[in-house]
Amino acid sequence: MDSVETSHLTKRYGDTVAVDSLDLAVPEGTVYGFLGPNGAGKTTTMRMLTSLVRPTSGSATVAGVNVTDREALVSHIGYLPEEPPLYDELTAREQLTYAAGLRGIPEPTARERMDDYFERLDLADDADLRIDAYSKGMRQKTAFVQALLHEPDVLFLDEPTSGLDPRAARTIRDTIDGLADSGTTVFLSTHILPVVDEHADVVGVLSEGRLVAEGPPADLKRRADAGEEADDDRSLEDVFLDVTSEDPASGDSDSEDEGETATPEAASAGHGPEADG
Secondary structure, eight states: OEEEEEEEEEEEETTEEEEEEEEEEEETTOEEEEEOOTTSSHHHHHHHHTTSSOOSEEEEEETTEETTOHHHHGGGEEEEOSSOOOOTTSBHHHHHHHHHHHHTOOHHHHHHHHHHHHHHTTOGGGTTSBGGGOOHHHHHHHHHHHHHTTOOSEEEEESTTTTOOHHHHHHHHHHHHHHHHTTOEEEEEOSOHHHHHHHOSEEEEEETTEEEEEEOHHHHHTBOTTSOBOOTTOOHHHHHHHHTTTOOOOSSSOGGGTTOOOOHHHHHHSOSOOOOO
């Protein structure tokens, strides 16, 4: 069964085509590495798949639910944007308790899951401090737990290891592998190509809103940009540079997403636009 499926999925902003007739089929329990230059349309795609942006045309389902049906979809998905929205005046425990309430998670279950992740991510000693005193890495850990606290069928992650020290980043990556092993589909967007190379089952590369390459990392590394056999030491970075070489986009964020804002309610319950960098 495909957990994420799109057919000719398209998003236009005026005359600008952000995502152009995207076809995806991501099987259940897959770690799908979603790559592309800045401005390629990755964030817009993830926002459509999480029901935060409505497609202009085409169709998509996530966990068997049409992405236009936000109310039905939100219980099946978790989303960690690159710039996670959190309430600075709350502690991590209060933030996650609030998110659990929005998700309808029973209090004892939520407490058990939180304590487990606090220990695993080395947040236990700081869980009752206000978030405004947190480092970027501590905020990232809190938002990661928030995205998966309700045990979603599909987890969308945008730069999940941003700001983390090597030990915490390894814990996050190990957690991603464990989630996939248990049947959760992980849709992973990151610019850290070695992470994708190590953990993704399938990689899709987006350029100028179009899917220009897709396949297991090992297969992609064996292909030259013209489809010829590549050198044995070819890296995923080589593939990425080859297939996106005509893409002129640059900058610090997906340009088609500028001006959108986020709220902690949106991150927790899937309502409203998400912020990301």
